[in-house]
Amino acid sequence: MFQPTIRRLAAGAIALGFFAATPAFAGQCPADQVLANPLANHPTAPSNVTDDVIGSIDLGAEIGVANRDLRLRRLVVQPGGIVPFHSHEGRPALIITVSGEITEYRSSCAVPITHRAGEVSREAEGIGHYWINNGREPAVLLSADVKARD
Template sequence: MTRTIIQGAVCALLAATTFATPAFAGECPANKAGASLLTGAPTMPKGVTDTVIGSVDLNAEIGVPDRQLRTRRLVVQPGGIVPLHSHKDRPALIYTVSGQITEYRSSCTVPILHKAGDVAREADGISHYWINHGKVAAVLLSSDVHHGN
C-alpha cells in the first residue's frame, strides 16, 4: 500500500514536471544569476505544516546507504516561512500545487516568485528560504533525496 502511494506521488510529480510549460518556470532570470548573501535570513519556521506522504529506502532499492527518496506536502500559510536551509548533498524538486510563494536563493540576486504549476530545482549546494507574501496558503510537493532512514 505504501509503495503504491509513493509510486503514485512520484508519477504525479513526474507528470506535472513533464507537462509544465515552461518546464522550470519560476527559475532565477538568466541576467540575475549571481551570489546572494541572504543576510538576515529567517532561521525558524512559521505557519508551515510539513507532512511526509511517502518515502523509499534507497539502500534497499539501489544500494545507496543512509538515503531516502521522500515526498512531502508543505502548506505555507500567508506570512509563513520555510527558513534558511542548504541543499548541499540533498537535491530536490519542488512543485507548487496552488497559491504562490517567494524564494530567496543564494544563487540569485532577486527573489523568485513561484506560482501554481511551477517547478523549482534545488541542487548544486544552494541555500535558500521561502516566504508566502500572498493572501492564500501555498501548497507545495517536495521530492528530495534525504539523509537518514
C-alpha cells in the same frame, strides 16, 4: 526537387533557431540576475508552515545508496509563513507549487523568485534558500527530495 529541399532547409533553420534560443522559464532566476547572494539576516525558524511526509523509500534497499531516503512531502505555507533558510548540499529536490504562490530567496540569485501553481523548482548542490508566502492564500507545495537519515 530543388523547391522541397529549400523548404526543408528553411524549416530546419527555423526549428534550430527556436530550440537554440534560451527561454526565460517562469519560476527561475532571470539569467541576468544569477550571482552569489549571501542572504544576510535570513530566517532560521519555520513559521505558519506544515511539513508532512507522504511517503519515503529506503534508497539503500532499492538501489544501494546507503543511509538515504527518497521522500515525498506536502508543505502548506500560510500567508506570511516561512520555510526557513536551508541548504541542499547532498540533498537534491524538486518542488512543485500545487496551489497559491510563494517567493523564494536563493543564494544564487540577486532577486526574489516567485513560484506560481504548476511551476517546478529544481534544488541541488550549492543552493541555499528560504521561502516566504507573501500572498493572501495558502501555498501548497509537493517536495520530492533525497535526504540523509539522521
